Amino acid sequence: MRRLFGDILVPRATTVALWAWVVFNLALVAWVGLQSLKDSGQVWLSPFALPDTVEWGNYSAAWKAAGFSAAALNSTVLTLVGSLLIVALSAPAAYVLARSDRRAAGRLTGYFAMGLSIPVQTIVIPIIVIKLSVSTFMIDWVTGWWDNRITLLVFQVVLSLPFAVFVLTGYMRSLPHEIEEAAELDGAGPLRAFVQVVLPVAKPGVMTVLILNVIGLWNETLLALLITPTPEERTLPAALLSLYGSMQYSSDWGALFAGIVILVYPMIVLYLWLGRRIVEGMTAGIGK
Amino acid sequence: MGTATLTPPATAAPPAAGKAGRTGKRPRPARERAFWPFLLPALIAYSALFVLPSLFGFWVSFNKWAGPGSAMTWNGLGNYLELTRSEAFRTAFVNTFVLAFGGGVLVFAFTFLSMMVLRQVKGRAFIRSVIFLPMIISVIAVGVAIGFLLNPDGAVNTVLGWIGIEGRPWLGPDMVFKCIVAGLVWSSTGFYVALMMSAADSIPPYLYEDAKLVGATKWEQFRHITLPLTWDVFAVSAVLWVVNSLKVFEIVIAFTTAGTPASPPIQARTVAVQQYASVAGGGVPELGSGAAMGVVILIVTTVLIVLTRRVTRRERVELS
Structure with missing residues (x-):
């Protein structure tokens, strides 16, 4: 009985369930792609059939509807600039936190880690207040204009700092100490030693953090909804939501699925390309 | 040095x-x-x-305030007391706990079962990478795609109709929260499997061979070898789950947006969604109340982290 359950029934059922899960995930991704190529009637009436005719027009419809072209540009720029900023701020900080033996270093590492357990909801209201005040202040007193996308960028970067600093500090600790000593022997200043010696050695860890932030910022929705609500300022997840919300009037289902593909497939490509590093990065620093 | x-x-x-x-x-x-x-x-x-x-x-959170430019008046604990009297907030609060506990039990039950077989089943690397996939996909996109299938006239109900089961309003106010829990479990379990398996990978194989010799079943091998040796990672995973489940927001929005984005049905709201609805729902914003909800999430997070750490604390098992 024990053997029947513990060796046969439960493991076999679990294996079957795991494969069903795998099939479901793959089928979902493929199905979304197929749906995006059908005309709207077929999307709705025969969701599981292969497309009769390939409707690339769905993509141009999605591109025009709900400001997808602006949203794609916003998402791309915000994601790339944001991720680079996160790394540029966190890598030097993590480096000195990991390598210094000052007492302050340990405390400050803990201070950054504290941010990991502060939910974003605690600062939702302050963010709204800051967004309104900054834009009024800049328009009235300084530049005469302001773009809320800058505010969005700043907060997306700042809220990602604790995780980036936390993971990179752990990573930098694991690097051999000899590297920067060698650089210092050459008489290199701290900045040169960091850029020319430490960064190349730490590249795998830094790249992983960069990629994780690319994924995180690309999919980020709450801040985007709060800070940049207008169509020109929107990012892709918000544009998709707005397109979805309008379906009951427009019923352009083909375009809706094209919108999903525009949002999802870039990340799938990234995952196919760098999959293992993504999984390792997301689980590193936590499991150890 | x-x-x-x-x-x-x-x-x-x-x-x-x-x-x-x-x-x-x-x-x-x-x-x-x-x-x-x-x-x-x-x-x-x-x-x-x-x-x-x-x-x-x-x-x-201790003030009444409609935003910059208007007067802020001290309200003490008034905002918090109002929250306890608000039907909508109480529902959201209960939902958040159901999600954290119910979802947590499901996520870790699936994780443990997967860990039992993923050590040796064929194609395990492939399985691990595909079940991780939802982690990198926008929850909004998933919600829209699944929402299309679960529509009253959608594919799921059509298929159920073929086999003689009457369709249900899956995304209607009464059932949507269950769909949200299921969706959350589906999309997050892969992450915890990856996390725990990264620890399980470093367990030396001879332990399992010894266990087999004394006739331990696969479940017993998991129970007496894998779980004790990955317990530290489980403790961290449980804390992570608590932190993440208490701020669940996007998936609710994604499953309920067919109508108006800012107002999902009360039955489906979490505290994070309730907070968003209170500031984005139009009308004069009541920032004090929204801030109080944020503080409530922070406090609950902190308390649950402490509790989780206490429950999962035990003597470290190490290989000698």
Whole structure:
């Protein structure tokens, strides 16, 4: 009985369930792609059939509807600039936190880690207040204009700092100490030693953090909804939501699925390309 | 360490900034001089735009306030008391707990079962990478795609109709929350499997061979070898789940947006969604109340982290 359950029934059922899960995930991704190529009637009436005719027009419809072209540009720029900023701020900080033996270093590492357990909801209201005040202040007193996308960028970067600093500090600790000593022997200043010696050695860890932030910022929705609500300022997840919300009037289902593909497939490509590093990065620093 | 002999000639330059220090006689290595310049940009950004705003959020939660430009009036604990009287908030609060506990039990039950077989089943690397996939996909996109299938006239109900089961309003107010829990479990379990398996991978195989010799079943091998040796990672995973499940927001929005984005049905709201609805739902914003909800999430998070750590604490099992 024990053997029947513990060796046969439960493991076999679990294996079957795991494969069903795998099939479901793959089928979902493929199905979304197929749906995006059908005309709207077929999307709705025969969701599981292969497309009769390939409707690339769905993509141009999605591109025009709900400001997808602006949203794609916003998402791309915000994601790339944001991720680079996160790394540029966190890598030097993590480096000195990991390598210094000052007492302050340990405390400050803990201070950054504290941010990991502060939910974003605690600062939702302050963010709204800051967004309104900054834009009024800049328009009235300084530049005469302001773009809320800058505010969005700043907060997306700042809220990602604790995780980036936390993971990179752990990573930098694991690097051999000899590297920067060698650089210092050459008489290199701290900045040169960091850029020319430490960064190349730490590249795998830094790249992983960069990629994780690319994924995180690309999919980020709450801040985007709060800070940049207008169509020109929107990012892709918000544009998709707005397109979805309008379906009951427009019923352009083909375009809706094209919108999903525009949002999802870039990340799938990234995952196919760098999959293992993504999984390792997301689980590193936590499991150890 | 011998760093003293390796100090660069450049140490004749001005002494290290700051006073965080030891004797100051021994020349500091270059990286020590770099301590504050390298750290300050991140430290200032994090303190000024994350930590201070959090404290400001605390302050706002004790006031009545409609936003910059209007007067802020002290309200003490009034906002919190109002929340306890609000039907919508109470529902959201209960939902958040159901999600954290119910979802947590399901996520870790699936994780444990998967760990039992993923050590040796064929194609395990492939399975691991595909079940992780939902983690990198926008929850909004998933919600829209699944929402299309679960529509009253959608594919799921059509298929159920073929086999003679009457369709249900899956995304109607009464059932949508169950669909949200299921969706959340589906999309997050892969992450915890990856996390726990990364720890399980380093368990030496001879332990399992020994166990097999004494006739342990696969479940017993998991129960007596894998689980004890990955317990530390499980403790961390449980804390992570708590932190993440209490701020669930996007998936609710994604499953309920067919109508108006800012107002999902009360039955489906979490505290995070309730907070969003209270500030984005139009009308005069009541920022004090929204800030109080944020503080409630922070407090619940902290309490549950402490509880989780206590429950999962036990003597460390190590290989000798």
